[in-house]
Amino acid sequence: MKDPNQPDKDALIFNIQRFCLHDGPGIRTTLFFKGCPLHCAWCQNPESIDPKPEMAFIAERCRGCFQCADACEADAIIRSEEKRIDHSRCTACGRCAEVCPSGGLTLVGRRWTVDTLVAEVLKDRDFFVDSGGGITLSGGEPMLQGRFLEVFLPAVKEHGIHVNLETCGCYQWEQIEPLLPFLDLIYFDLKHMDPTTHRHHTGVDNGRILDNFARLTRGAGTLVPRMPIVPGINDTEANVADTARFLLHHGHDTIHGLPYHGLGADKLRWINSPLRPLNLTSMDAEACRPVGRMFAKRGINAVIYD
Amino acid sequence: MPSSMTEGRIARLKRAVQSARPTVCAERALIWTSYHRRVANRFKSPHIRMAEALAQVLDQKTIAIHPDELIVGNYTSKRVGGSIYPELHGVPVMLDLFRFSRRKTNPLDISARDRYRLLGIIPYWSLRFMPLKAYASPWQKVRFVTNQLRAHFYLINESGGIAHLAPDYEKLITVGTGGIVAEAGAHLSQTLADDQTRQFYEAVIVIAKALARFGDRYAALAREMAGQCEDQTRKRELEAISQICGTCLRRGAGSFRGALQAVFLAQIAINLESLDNAICPGRMDQYLWSFYQKDVEQGKLTREVARELIAAFCIKMSEIIPVFSKHLIDFHGGMFNGQVVTVGGMDREGKDATNELSYLFLEVMDALRMRQPNFHARMHEGSPDAYQRAINTVLAGGANSPALYNDEVIVETMRRQGYTVEDARDYTAVGCVEPVCQGKSFASTDAALFNTPLVLELALNRGRRFGSPVRTGTATEPVSRMRSMADVTRAFEVQLKTMLGRMITDLRAVEISNRHHHPTPLTSMLLDGCLASGWCSTAGGAAYNFSGIQCVGPVDTGDALYAIERAVFTDRRYSLAQLVDLLKRDIYDPSAEAYLRGIEKFGNDCEAADRWTRYVVDAFVDCLSAFSANTRGGPYTAGLYSVTAHEFFGRVTGALPHGRRKGQAFASGIAPLNGMDRCGPTALLNSVNRMDFTRTANGINLNLKFDPHTLRGTTGVTALGSLVKTYFRRGGMQVQVNVLDPAILKQARDNPDLYPHLLVRVSGYSAYFNDLSPDMKDEIIRRSTQQPTLG
């Protein structure tokens, strides 16, 4: 068993994406931490939710050679057209992915030590410097691996790298408090103002989230509120009004809006997710204009991503 | 976009040129032939023959002034056309006479009459064209021509003529042909004995006068047309054209418009002299600047009018196309004559030289987006922010042009090749990417293309091609006895030396043949050094001489070597003999292929892999620089760009250890293999920055490709700027930014094999395009065709 007082030596990360332009200022490397306390119905990275490594099967790539079956020691390979992994047996050891000649199987989630991760993010330091960029902790919810961050962030900051945290805000205050000196920027997601609706779509109450929002606004450097704009769910007049009121109350006059798109649903087929496709129409900046106007009417500038 | 570009004269001119069907024009070939057939001409010196033949072309070719034109001149008798050069590469080209209009890539129209007349001259030239003249012995002739046609190890482009220069147009528009005639005359009066030199000067005088007469023909035509013109506005325009054409060449340009007109007529003439490839106006914003300033000061010119004239000039440059055979298109695809216009950069003193004209050219380029000219933009630490911003905006908007050049690295590179620092600062790239000094270099930058990965094939098979009993290269150690990477690289270097040596022997023969049989007096009179020395440029008269050899496939060779290191010496998955056996059988085993393809590749910021590409380039440069000077007295320099040769060479090369199967195309230039850069542009640039480009003096080509979404909005423009700046500051030489057309996404949807690893991103979300479901693919396509809004 892990000692809860010891910082985690490694992190579980499912993707590291360089040259990100929309996760904060400049050119950034975004680290996607695996595991999330929420499971939003519209999640664009459904493979981020489970806090353990998992196997993904991308049927489009499979050539049906079944070398994976030979490699698997847990007898977890299924021979069907659209499914390959029996998740009740699979231990996510990754052996099948190693032999798969077509990239049809991928292990989602790999362990990174502080040193290897620091080395990885430093690779693009020249570009950070010129563009005013840095790294963005995303996920999933990076704060689930706060123990790791307690070691990782000071090490990164030693190299003068700008750090942005993208967070859903659902954790105890004590977890994030020690990290605040190392965070230059926080992108804080507000999904819905109504506690019941929030629970309905994300699985958790928004009480603690809103509380943390208030505290971070007071205690952290810069906090930018963000909102995924999901048609019919949180783009209603009522919710926008509530959100605007909440923001104004805490001294904010801007919110970043992320138009919902259905691309995440595509990945649901690849993994063993409890989520079901939402099948909503995708939004773009144009479609989000009414929301922008509703916010503007109430004194909030909504910056809609493209 | 300025309205005058979308409607009115410029739009009409553009439409007329773009809607014209590219057509083969027989005139140059026929006039050239009739001159050479005349018995009286056969005994004249080659200098005089070339000058008089070209003079006859300029005197007799069909000319026309089209509606709306302000800048006049015709490369050929067609609105958009190309000429045939029977004495150079024209004979093999004419073997395609019946295929031009039917072939799939770059089809060309040709009239039945022209086809018939061209057929008639093939017998005359079939034993007289350049490649046959390179060697005296019949056996060597056959060997050389066959080698050129097979072109497995190398292709010598110089046997089709040299060209590839940025003429001294500043001199032409300052002193005019009159000044040049006087200069040559003065030299001539002091030259007594040497026949060669006398003939050269005489030839220069002949062709300089002919060039002036060429202008007179347009003056006369315009005068005649004005006489018949009912429309008073057009009548006045034609009178102005007549006045300008009659004077701009002979006495110096006199005005901004005159300078553009003079340069264009000279462009035509030089293109007709030898090879119609990479005749480059070069730094137009520099040598036109004083004319522009003066005219504006005197109230004779406005910025608007100047832009219209520049646009008219640029449209005219799209009226030429190269007439290549199917074989040559394999190497030089894309209907591309490589006429470069360069803007920005530093002046001879090292100060920033960006001016209003630099911006005007950029505006015109963005508005026109036509095939020619190729626009290049120079950058240095002191380039104004506004200039960089203008360029980044145009690029992020999907213009795919200009190509960007880094002054700091290029000037240093050229200095190391023997340029004075002032001359180096006055560079322009010609053709694709090759830096030369404007008006001073005769660099034959496209002398030959070399298939580097094929040399590795020889090294892995004791000097034989896979599956061949015949030894092509040198007998090196068998793989069973190779114990380390050092053994492998030793064999590679031996084979490299053998094959490069053979190529250089052939190339020298061609150089001498060009000097003896196809001197170029017109080119020479516009290159500093030739008149002073009395030597033609083909004989080494220019101030700077080089021959550029393209190392094609360095990345494939590097990745192949790294794959050997990993598979054989680190992972020990195969013995070297087993691996080679696998290659000989075209990597028949899919799991072996997957393993080999899975080994890291160049372009992903993996040092261990990248250093092998660096090794290959270093070995190539070392080997090349060990050969003594070319016959014009300049060194052989290496270039890392391949136009479309990487596809042809790939087709004739066997399987390679990095999982590339037989016949697959190589990576282009210094770019990673298609789709093998999976970590994005920053990782790619980190890899590329591991190279030392001051060694590749003939230029490099790096293509940075973006999906249509990434660079949108101000965020995208700024990020692009940072990428380029960082890359240049760390030693990058050149980069071309391509935003993929949404049409490519549609192709990728319909044909997944074409773009196996096309990455698409939608604010934070990213995936390989092929992995998406049909609906999602359509969604991405829809998003990519939208106009940017915020962000």
Ligand code: SF4
């Ligand atoms: S190894 Fe890969 S390609 Fe073969 S059956 Fe398994 S998933 Fe499909």
Ligand code: SF4
């Ligand atoms: S990850 Fe391991 S246990 Fe799971 S299917 Fe693959 S080989 Fe079997």
